[in-house]
Amino acid sequence: MSAGQPPFDSPEISRLTPVLGPGHTYSSVTDKISAIVLTRPTSLGWYIGFLLAFSVFGVLNIAIGWLIMKGVGIWGINIPIGWGFAIVNFVWWIGIGHAGTLISAILFLLNQKWRTSINRFAEAMTLFAVACAGIFPLIHTGRPWYAFWMFPYPSVMGIWPQFRSPLIWDVFAVSTYGTVSLLFWFVGLIPDLATLRDRSTTKAKQIIYGMLAMGWRGSARHWHRYQSAYLLLAGLATPLVLSVHTVVSFDFSIAIVPGWHTTIFPPYFVAGAIYSGFAMVITIAIPLRKAYGLEDFITMRHLENMAKVMLATGLIVAYGYFFEFFMSLYSGNKFDVFLVHQRLHGPYAPFYYALILCNILIPQLLWFQKMRTNVVVLFLMSIVVNVGMWLERFVIIVISLTRDFMPSAWGRYSPTIWDWATFIGTMGMFVMLIFLFVRVLPAISIAEMRELVTETSEEHK
Amino acid sequence: MIARRSHIYGVIGEFEKPEQLVHAAVKIREAGYRYYESYTPFPVEGLPEAMGMRRNMVPLITLLGGLVGGLGGFGFQYWANVYSYPMNIAGRPLNSWPAFIPVTFELTILCAALSAVLGMLALNGLPQPHHPIFNAHRFTHASADRFFVCIQARDKKFQLADTARFLQGLSAHHVSEVHDD
Numbered sequence: 001m002s003a004g005q006p007p008f009d010s011p012e013i014s015r016l017t018p019v020l021g022p023g024h025t026y027s028s029v030t031d032k033i034s035a036i037v038l039t040r041p042t043s044l045g046w047y048i049g050f051l052l053a054f055s056v057f058g059v060l061n062i063a064i065g066w067l068i069m070k071g072v073g074i075w076g077i078n079i080p081i082g083w084g085f086a087i088v089n090f091v092w093w094i095g096i097g098h099a100g101t102l103i104s105a106i107l108f109l110l111n112q113k114w115r116t117s118i119n120r121f122a123e124a125m126t127l128f129a130v131a132c133a134g135i136f137p138l139i140h141t142g143r144p145w146y147a148f149w150m151f152p153y154p155s156v157m158g159i160w161p162q163f164r165s166p167l168i169w170d171v172f173a174v175s176t177y178g179t180v181s182l183l184f185w186f187v188g189l190i191p192d193l194a195t196l197r198d199r200s201t202t203k204a205k206q207i208i209y210g211m212l213a214m215g216w217r218g219s220a221r222h223w224h225r226y227q228s229a230y231l232l233l234a235g236l237a238t239p240l241v242l243s244v245h246t247v248v249s250f251d252f253s254i255a256i257v258p259g260w261h262t263t264i265f266p267p268y269f270v271a272g273a274i275y276s277g278f279a280m281v282i283t284i285a286i287p288l289r290k291a292y293g294l295e296d297f298i299t300m301r302h303l304e305n306m307a308k309v310m311l312a313t314g315l316i317v318a319y320g321y322f323f324e325f326f327m328s329l330y331s332g333n334k335f336d337v338f339l340v341h342q343r344l345h346g347p348y349a350p351f352y353y354a355l356i357l358c359n360i361l362i363p364q365l366l367w368f369q370k371m372r373t374n375v376v377v378l379f380l381m382s383i384v385v386n387v388g389m390w391l392e393r394f395v396i397i398v399i400s401l402t403r404d405f406m407p408s409a410w411g412r413y414s415p416t417i418w419d420w421a422t423f424i425g426t427m428g429m430f431v432m433l434i435f436l437f438v439r440v441l442p443a444i445s446i447a448e449m450r451e452l453v454t455e456t457s458e459e460h461k
Numbered sequence: 462m463i464a465r466r467s468h469i470y471g472v473i474g475e476f477e478k479p480e481q482l483v484h485a486a487v488k489i490r491e492a493g494y495r496y497y498e499s500y501t502p503f504p505v506e507g508l509p510e511a512m513g514m515r516r517n518m519v520p521l522i523t524l525l526g527g528l529v530g531g532l533g534g535f536g537f538q539y540w541a542n543v544y545s546y547p548m549n550i551a552g553r554p555l556n557s558w559p560a561f562i563p564v565t566f567e568l569t570i571l572c573a574a575l576s577a578v579l580g581m582l583a584l585n586g587l588p589q590p591h592h593p594i595f596n597a598h599r600f601t602h603a604s605a606d607r608f609f610v611c612i613q614a615r616d617k618k619f620q621l622a623d624t625a626r627f628l629q630g631l632s633a634h635h636v637s638e639v640h641d642d
Contacts, residue, residue, distance in 0.1 A: 214588035
């Protein structure tokens, strides 16, 4: 085999498809990415999109306001279904956040170059998703103004939180996750904020970006420590991201409710989180690259790789479903067997079948490269997976709680308009934050793209 | 109004390619300069070694932060459950340590991450609103597409004209002096 010849020759997209379009220099990547924030006029589409999202965010505020006035009775929750939408949505949002950390931390440690142009907005997505997730357990307490009771502080009551409870583990896991994601994101932003400071033309922008950049001047000694800190943060975020959904799954698996009390929950929750997170990254990346002409930076290679991760984690999730099923039947525990029956034939069976369709059957199309490289198919697929993952949490929570041990304690659950308003409201908040983010901060890491320019130019030598 | 006397901070030179800067950094060091600094738009591979930098303190600070978080987190839960408010639940041990692990783990990560970031910023002396290097002509390119090296006036070997000529000899562009204020 002659030198420079690829070891294999797959059509269209191969390992040699660039992660960066050809012909880019340090100044061209700097110009192109910073222009989105600094010089490009705000488009009409941005205003329309932002206003739409902002109005939906208004719906969230009304729903929360009404909730605080009236209490959780405005929701569809009851006894025995005390969790309902609030916890379904909490688990869904927190899962979505996981892809951001996976891309920024785990792929960084694995030295995957293709992460570079997607890590920044994936991390932003993590932060916004965690913010949406955090709202739900807070307002689900019924009296959110007492939420600080969950933290251990010396109080006149003289007692401490119950550290043996998964719900307190959740408080620590989610707040740590939010904090570390914010740190990771901000540290990554510092050099880019300095770039924006140096390229701003108005005094106000110079001052704001200048303050945020904290006087970063790109000194070699600073970079040296910066790289150590960034690598360490990646190393710390990696076990953290795996722990967060593990702890979330403990909320269920530590309980003895049929369908929840299984040891497969932690790994399959983590896989499901990454699955839905990558789906959400694809949902955001496709319109973003189109709207701002970033096809050179977010190439088909990125989209295809993300589709592959989605396929792989989807298969792990399918394996989880299968073994959940198998263990229930194999255990011979009559409550577990009955739960399987309820999933297949009970009143909520349509949701279970929809879940299998969305999460297992439809994503099998991703085996075909034609599907993985078709932007429209990929976009629709990512929506389907997000719906499927939401259904998964609905099935886990509602079917188990409506059909536990005693028939006299069985119940039914249906969400009210306020449940929907809160859920859709958080989507509005999420989209609104994404819109603000792409307008005021560089959606792609400029400093890392410059490194990529050096690396790709070395490859072509 | 009395015009303040302007001091010289150093002499700055500019390169187009990172390899040129690494090469120059080695030469500057070999020439006996000790107080000089490079400014680059991204971390350049091989530059820390070329400038004679050794390991930094960030990993140690992170380790200490993690230890404080982990031991403190477990210690606090132990104290709260064994001494401060012991609750005998069906005769189970007060120090039910496996149940304390998740919070201990999260606090380890939290404190280690905070120490890594705050330690890095503190060692770098950031936030620092102003620095003489920002007076340098064309320095805005240091955050975009150019690679700078600045030899500082406090270096014993520093002689304005000689040092400037030395930098030009290393084929640096736009060699100019940087003022202190």
